Amino acid sequence: MEIQTKYMGTIEVEEKQIIRFPQGLPAFEDQQQFVFLPFDEDGTFFYMQSLQNEQLCLIVCNPFQFFPDYQIDLGEQECKLLEVNGPEDVALMAILTIPEDFRHTTANLLAPVVVNTRTNLGLQFIPTDSDYTTKEYIFPGIHKNVAAGEGK
Numbered sequence: 001m002e003i004q005t006k007y008m009g010t011i012e013v014e015e016k017q018i019i020r021f022p023q024g025l026p027a028f029e030d031q032q033q034f035v036f037l038p039f040d041e042d043g044t045f046f047y048m049q050s051l052q053n054e055q056l057c058l059i060v061c062n063p064f065q066f067f068p069d070y071q072i073d074l075g076e077q078e079c080k081l082l083e084v085n086g087p088e089d090v091a092l093m094a095i096l097t098i099p100e101d102f103r104h105t106t107a108n109l110l111a112p113v114v115v116n117t118r119t120n121l122g123l124q125f126i127p128t129d130s131d132y133t134t135k136e137y138i139f140p141g142i143h144k145n146v147a148a149g150e151g152k
Contacts, residue, residue, distance in 0.1 A: 004054035019115055019122045031056055060093040066138040082116040091115045103142045106135040
């Protein structure tokens, strides 16, 4: 099927690529179908493109590439909603905020996007108790140097 995208124009996607978010995303509850499209050649970053609104396109990444010790505890309700049978069903994505200076890019680790790769069901998981924030620097060493006036 053809879809309109914010950054790539009209592209062809297969039905099996569509991730369904029964509850939408917070602040975008009416947006219930997305596709993940490669942003770069090495597969680090992805576009999370809405099928209902071509202007809604988030940049996401696998949080474990930048935060290897990252952990979340999905609740029973979330596992049921996503029809999760085991950890092998689950993939996580962190929504990024990318400022003009890419070195200051942050990841929302507080509320990751969780996808059951077997059923293509997704949700944005917001735990009731977490030490993570919505603005975790993905390049913390670089960010510290930039903040100190180095690396310009």
